[in-house]
Amino acid sequence: MKITIIGDGGWGTAIxxxxxxxxxxxxxxxxxxxxxxxxRASRENTxxxxxIPLPDTLxxxxxxxxxxxxxxxxxxxxxxxxxxxxxxxxxGLIPADTLVVSLTKGLCEATHCxxxxxxxxxxxxxxxxxxxxxxxxxxxxxxxxxxxxxxxQDEAVARRVQQLFSGxxxxxxxxxxxxxxxxxxxxxxxxxxxVGASDGLGFGDNTRAALITRGLSEITRFGIALGANPxxxxxxxxxxxxxxxxxxxxxxxxxxxxxxxRGEGIDAILGGxxxxxxxxxxxxxxHTLGRTHAVSMPITDVxxxxxxxxxxxxxxxxxxxxxxMKAEC
Numbered sequence: 001m002k003i004t005i006i007g008d009g010g011w012g013t014a015i016x017x018x019x020x021x022x023x024x025x026x027x028x029x030x031x032x033x034x035x036x037x038x039x040r041a042s043r044e045n046t047x048x049x050x051x052i053p054l055p056d057t058l059x060x061x062x063x064x065x066x067x068x069x070x071x072x073x074x075x076x077x078x079x080x081x082x083x084x085x086x087x088x089x090x091x092g093l094i095p096a097d098t099l100v101v102s103l104t105k106g107l108c109e110a111t112h113c114x115x116x117x118x119x120x121x122x123x124x125x126x127x128x129x130x131x132x133x134x135x136x137x138x139x140x141x142x143x144x145x146x147x148x149x150x151x152x153q154d155e156a157v158a159r160r161v162q163q164l165f166s167g168x169x170x171x172x173x174x175x176x177x178x179x180x181x182x183x184x185x186x187x188x189x190x191x192x193x194x195v196g197a198s199d200g201l202g203f204g205d206n207t208r209a210a211l212i213t214r215g216l217s218e219i220t221r222f223g224i225a226l227g228a229n230p231x232x233x234x235x236x237x238x239x240x241x242x243x244x245x246x247x248x249x250x251x252x253x254x255x256x257x258x259x260x261x262r263g264e265g266i267d268a269i270l271g272g273x274x275x276x277x278x279x280x281x282x283x284x285x286x287h288t289l290g291r292t293h294a295v296s297m298p299i300t301d302v303x304x305x306x307x308x309x310x311x312x313x314x315x316x317x318x319x320x321x322x323x324x325m326k327a328e329c
Contacts, residue, residue, distance in 0.1 A: 001024050001025070001072045001073055001164070002024070002025045002027075002070050002071055002072050002073075003019055003024050003025065003026050003027070003071065003072065003073045003074070003075065004026075004027050004028075004029065004067050004068055004071040004073070004074045004075070005019075005026060005027070005028045005029065005074075005075045005077055006029050006067070006074065006075065006076050006077060006078060006086060006090065007028075007029070007030070007075075007076065007077030007078040007079075007086070007103075007104075008028050008029065008030030008035065008036060008039065008045065008048070008060070009048045009077065009078075009079065009137075009275065010045070010048040010049045010137035010138070010141075010275065011077050011103055011135075011137040012028060012075070012077035012078075012103070013028065013045045013048060013049045013052075013054070013137070013141070014049065014052075014137035014138075014140040014141040015075060015077065015103065015140070015165075016028045016058055017052070017054070017055075017058070017140075017141055018140060018165070018167065018170055019075075019164075019165070020055060020057055020058055021167070022167060025057075025059075026057075026058055026059065027058075027059040027060070027061060027066075027067050027071075028058060028059070028060050028061075028067075029060075029061055029062065029063075029064065029067035030060070030061075030062055031062060031086070031089075032062060033062040035047070035062075036060040036061060036062045037060075039054065039060050040060040043055070043056070047274060048137075048274070048275060049137060049138070049141055052141045052142070064089045064090050064093060065093060067090075068090055068093040068094055071094070071098060072098065072099065073098065073099040073100070073101070073164060074090075074094055074098055074099070074100045074101070075100075075101050075102075075103060076100065076101065076102045076103060076104060076115070076119055076128075077103045077104060078104060079104065079106075079276040079278065080104050080105070080106025080107065080108070080109075080115060080186075080276075080278055080281060080282065081106075081109070081276060081278075081281050083104055083106070083108070083115055083118060083119070084108060084110070084118055084122065087118065087119050087122040087123055088122055090123060091122055091123060091124070092124070094123055094125065096124070096125060096126060098125075099129070099157070099160055099161070099164070100119070100123070100125055100128045100129070101128070101129045101130065101131050101150075101161055101164075102115050102116045102119055102128055102129070102130050102131070103130075103131055103132070105132060105182070105185030105186055105188075105189060105241075105278055106185075106186050106189070106278045106281065106282045106285075107186050107282055107285045107286065107289070108285070109281060109284065109285055112285055112288070112289055114178075114179065114182040114183075114186075115130075115182065116128040116129070116130050116178060116182060127152060127153065127154060127157060128152075129150060129151065129152040129157050129158060129160075129161045129178070130150070130151045130152070130178045130181050130182055130185075131148055131149070131150050131151075131161060131165065131172070132148060132149060132151070132181050132182065132184070132185040132236075132237040132241065133146075133147060133148030133149050133236035133237050133240055133241055134146070134147070134148075134236060134240040134241045134243065134244035134245075135148050135241075135244075136244065136248060136250040136251075137250075138250050139250070140170065143169050144169070145169050145170075145171075146169065146170050146171070147170075147171040147172075147173065147236055147240075148165075148170070148171075148172055148173070148236055148237075149172070149173045149174065149175050149181055149235060149236045149237050150162045150165065150172050150173070150174050150175070151174070151175040151176065151177055151178040151180075151181040151182075151237070152176070152178055153176060153178060155174065155176050158174040158175065158176065159174055161174075162174050173235075173236065175232060175235070175237070177228060177229040177232045179223070179226060179227055179228045180223050180228030180229050180230075180232030180233065180237070180238070181232060181237040183219065183222065183223040183226060183228055184219055184223065184232065184233055184237040184238040184241060184242070185237055185241055186278070186282050186285075186286065187215075187218070187219045187222060187223075187282075187286055187300070188215070188219065188238075188241050188242040188245050188246070189245060189253045189277070189278045189279030189282055190253075190279045190282060190283045190286055190299070190300050190303050191211065191212070191215030191216075191218070191219070191242060191245075191246060191279075191299055191300075191303075192242075192245040192246045192251055192253035192254045192257065192279055193253050193254070193256055193257035193260070193277075193279045193280070193283070193303045193306070193307070194211050194215065194257060194299050194302065194303050194316075195208055195211045195212060195215075195246040195247075195254060195257060196246075196251075196253065196254035196255060196256060196257020196258040196259075196260070196261065197257040197258065197260050197261035197303075197306060197313045197316065198211055198257075198261065198317075199254070199257070199258050199261065200257065200258035200259060200260060200261020200262040200313065201261040201262075201313055201314065201317070208246070208247070211246070211299065212242060212243065212246050214298075214299060215242060215246070215299050216233065216238065216239055216242055217329070218296075218297050218298070218299055218300060219233055219238065219242065220233045220238070221295050221296065221297070222286070222289070222290060222293075222295050222297060225293040225294075225295045226289075226293065252273070252275055252276070252277045252278075253277050253278065253279035253280075255277075256269055256270075256273075256277045256279065256280060257279075257303075257306075260306050260307075260313055261313045263312075263313070266280070266306070266307050266308075279303070280307050283300060283303045283304045283307050283308070284304060284307075284308060286300050287300050287301060287303075287304040298319070298320055298323060299320065301319075302316040302319050302320060303316075305319075
């Protein structure tokens with residue numbers, strides 16, 4: 001197939017490598033010509049996926065029309081903060097019968113909608129599938145075995161995505177709950193910041209396990225309030241993605257939290273980062289939505305405080321540990 005990947009970051013590049021290895025004709029689009037030109041010349045994405053050689057068969061462009069021309073499948077891999085603006089560049093360029101898959105984990109800051117909903121509206125398409133799960137780009141690019149889930153309301157669409165992406169080292173399951181899959185992918189980044197802050201404070205395995213477990217409970221409550229299937233959160237896009245993001249050395253969100261726990265300010269942390277930490281932007285949206293839907297989200301609340309209200313990590317611990325007593329649920 002002729003496949004276009006919109007987004008030249010680490011995840012877009014890793015998925016480009018994966019699909020290229022299956023023999024597909026893959027074109028990757030990035031917003032800056034100087035960057036795509038450099039990648040094309042050096043055959044390495046030094047900014048987002050250093051150390052991984054890129055084959056000559058991968059094509060690179062910064063021209064939306066050239067990228068979209070003739071594409072039989074389109075993969076959306078732009079960060080959530082820039083997702084709407086990137087989709088706007090492709091408005092009217094993607095035919096209605098194209099298979100479109102969103103990889104981005106997050107919610108829209110302006111409208112609070114999911115990424116697939118945002119893309120569907122801007123691109124004028126009937127449906128967009130999602131692909132999510134515990135899948136760090138660095139490991140997928142190095143051909144480390146990975147399992148994810150493809151979700152769409154139409155099961156036939158989910159199966160098409162499964163068939164397209166599945167391979168000997170990349171196993172894809174299907175789901176008919178794209179809402180739950182996207183919610184799990186968005187909220188786990190916020191929980192990972194809390195776990196990182198715990199590690200930055202010097203706490204141990206007990207604290208980490210408690211935050212991950214109660215974080216899963218928080219994600220599930222939030223997802224149910226929005227209409228998701230609770231069973232989704234026991235799967236790869238729920239607990240699976242939560243575990244890897246909260247414990248991996250590749251996790252940018254955990255890294256942000258760890259530095260917050262050590263006393264660094266959020267502005268200084270973000271100012272020195274090349275890549276986007278989705279949990280910082282999404283903490284605001286999820287905090288607001290939690291209150292709107294009257295969902296108890298204490299971990300999200302303290303992460304919002306850490307990122308936007310100057311809350312000290314030690315005070316965040318006190319806020320969580322001294323809450324009113326309750327039954328586990």
